[in-house]
Amino acid sequence: MFAMHLIFIPLQEHALQELRRVLPEPGVVSTDPDELWGYAQSVYTQLPGRPHSIVVHARSTDDVVKVVNISRRFLVPIVPCSGGTSLEGNLSAPESPSICIDLSGMDCILEINEADADVVLQPGVTWTRLNEILKEKNIPLFFPLDPAPSAAIGGMIATGCSGTNAVRYGTARAEWILNVTVVLPSGEVIKTRQRARKSSAGFDLTKLFIGSEGTLGIITEATIRLAPLLPTRVAVVQFPDVRQATEAVCDFMTQIDRGVRVHATECAELLDSVLMKGLNMASPDEGWSEKDTLFLKFQGSPSAIHETSEVVKTVCGKHGGTGYRLAHGETEAEKLWDLRRHAFLHAAALRPGARGWAMDVCVPVSKLPDLIYAAKEDITALNMIAPIGGHIGDGNFHALVLYQGAEEMNLVEEITSRIVHKAIALGGTCTGEHGVGTRKRHFLPIELGQGTVNVMTSIKRTIDPHNLFNPGKLYPDGHA
Ligand SMILES: Cc1cc2nc3c(=O)[nH]c(=O)nc-3n(C[C@H](O)[C@H](O)[C@H](O)COP(=O)(O)OP(=O)(O)OC[C@H]3O[C@@H](n4cnc5c(N)ncnc54)[C@H](O)[C@@H]3O)c2cc1C
Known part of the structure; x- marks a missing residue:
């Protein structure tokens, strides 16, 4: 640790001087503490981030080249940021001083x-x-x-x-x-x-x-x-349990995959009964039945939407779905889809004062009920509240684990670990869409195999031999 300070602190100061020399315009290079904290983590982050030492607001590819050359010359790591919405600690600084390069101003x-x-x-x-x-x-x-x-x-x-x-x-x-x-x-x-x-x-x-x-x-x-851009319609249908909801989706999705029909399905989203309870607590006027619910979006010509909707309604009915409702117009569709869009925000009402930890894994669609049942057992056994939802149409599962205080972080870790292991055992992945970031790195060898991880890390070492680009992310420890 002492040795690292001897090496990095002076180099970082040199890097800062050099950045200010090559990018002299006001506000481009910043060491303002508020800004440094602002780029340490995404605004939505569930992981406490570590601040960078310098933030550079890039305006062009040339600016980026200048920053990269300085990063390499003074061996100061560099972390790019565009929208800042990532959830897996992807933007946090490494342990040594670092530069965050903000690309949000390159927005043409x-x-x-x-x-x-x-x-x-x-x-x-x-x-x-x-x-x-x-x-x-x-x-x-x-x-x-x-x-x-x-x-x-x-x-x-x-x-x-x-x-x-x-x-x-x-x-x-x-x-x-x-x-x-x-x-x-x-x-x-x-x-x-x-x-x-x-x-x-x-x-x-x-x-x-x-x-x-x-x-x-x-x-x-x-x-x-x-x-x-095609016209869309939204539908909602409720089920006695998650297995039946998932089986209904598998049934009509299989028909899409075989090219038989139901070709107009654009989205198939699940909100479990706990999430529906959260919706009711946040907006009591809605009065939803607190059942596992599918929010569906169809897209296409009016006849394609009609045909698809009829097939989906029948298939859902066969699997115990009730109250199938196809929104009449834009306003109703928008209102229903907003509920889906903000469902996890409403879920905060389930445990006032708690923070939410968004989990993301993905399995083959037919395995989703097994994963959800196992997850619910784990969540109950650990006495936690964690509504489940997700992009059910492609097997992508999200749970929002509601926790309070540092001591419950251990339980969050435990639930995450169990669900990820289960997903991998079912032929799935530790992340369907949020990425690996800092905390899922150790799952990669389990999911992909050591040989595959070795190929990934040898590509990393070849392209970035000094490990300067976003170190501490994606690759398991000791691999980059
Ligand atoms: C409310 C909410 C809902 C979400 N829903 C979804 C969802 O449905 N699907 C989904 O996939 N994700 C979802 N996410 C996660 C997040 O939105 C995605 O990961 C998104 O793709 C991140 O984009 P960003 O521009 O915000 O990336 P950032 O947070 O800026 O960066 C993400 C990663 O990319 C790197 N990076 C950024 N810019 C560059 C660049 N120009 N060149 C190279 N590397 C770069 C960063 O270093 C970091 O590692 C959600 C997040 C929130 C908060």
């Missing part, structure tokens, strides 16, 4: 290629802003990946995000990202490929950066694909 849309249904944009553009701009310009296209509303393209690519629309549109790991421009730890700028829809020119380097959590390169530009 550089090209909208309507004929090709793609856009070229900077990493600080949020998906919500992009979709607003397309709407304002009357362009009937949208970007379907929908994590937290203020998540931005750079962080969304870096976490391999998805969201409620994944049932129909898949995740960031599908074909939505055509290319990225990246500043490597060497200071070199590369663009992973051209804008063409498809390419067989070598292996897919774009994918190397998807889910790399800022550990391999800093994304300063991307070309992403857009989807046609």
Whole structure:
């Protein structure tokens, strides 16, 4: 520890002087304590973050190159931040002094290629802003990946995000990202490929950066694909228990996968009975039955929506679903979907004063009931309250563990660990969409196998030999 101080403190001061020399404009380089704390963690973080020593507000790829070159010269680690909504401690500083590079100001849309249904944009553009701009310009296209509303393209690519629309549109790991421009730890700028829809020119380097959590390169530009904007309708249906709700989803999703019908399903979201109780406590006027509930979204022409809705209603009925309700108009649909969107916020009412720890794992859809039942047993055995919800249509499970005080953190860790182990045993993953960050690193060898982790870490060592890009994240200890 003493040796680290001898090495890093002077280097950090030199780095600061050099940053101020190459980026002299006011406000670009900051050591303001409030700002340093502001970038230590996401506003939603469940993990207490550690502050960086310097924050740099980048305005261009050139700025990023300058910062990376200084980071390398003085061996000061660097952590990129775009929207700041990540949940797994992804933005926290390492133990040694570090630079946080804030890309939220690089928020320009550089090209909208309507004929090709793609856009070229900077990493600080949020998906919500992009979709607003397309709407304002009357362009009937949208970007379907929908994590937290203020998540931005750079962080969304870096976490391999998805969201409620994944049932129909898949995740960031599908074909939505055509290319990225990246500043490597060497200071070199590369663009992973051209804008063409498809390419067989070598292996897919774009994918190397998807889910790399800022550990391999800093994304300063991307070309992403857009989807046609279609009318949507929302439906709600309630079930006697989670197993029947899940079986209903499996049943109608299998029909989609086989291409038989129900092709208009866009989202299939589960709110368990505890989460529904939270909704009632937060808004008593709603008067929901406190049952396991599916919130569904259909998308397409009126006839496709009608056909899909009829099939889904019948399938749900077969599995014990009751009270099937297809929203009549935009207002009702928006109101219902808002309930889904804010369900975990309302869940705070279940334990006033508690903090929430959002858990994220994913299993093959048919295994979801087993996971949920095991999770509920663990939560009850440990005497905790943890409503369960998730993107049931793709097997993505979230529980919000409500805890108070440091002593209950052990219970949160215990529940997390049990649920992750169970998910992996069921053929799933320790994270469906939030990423690995700091606390899930040790699950990677269990989930992926040591050989796979070794390949990942040897790529990391080759690209970032001094381990300067977001150290302490993603790779298990001793691996980077
Ligand atoms: C209320 C709420 C709901 C959420 N729902 C979802 C959901 O449905 N689906 C989902 O997937 N996630 C969800 N999340 C998590 C979060 O929104 C996603 O992880 C999102 O993709 C993070 O994007 P960001 O821009 O905020 O990233 P940041 O928090 O800024 O960064 C995330 C990671 O990416 C790295 N990074 C950031 N920018 C760059 C860059 N330009 N180049 C390289 N690396 C970079 C960072 O170092 C960090 O490791 C939710 C979060 C909240 C708070």
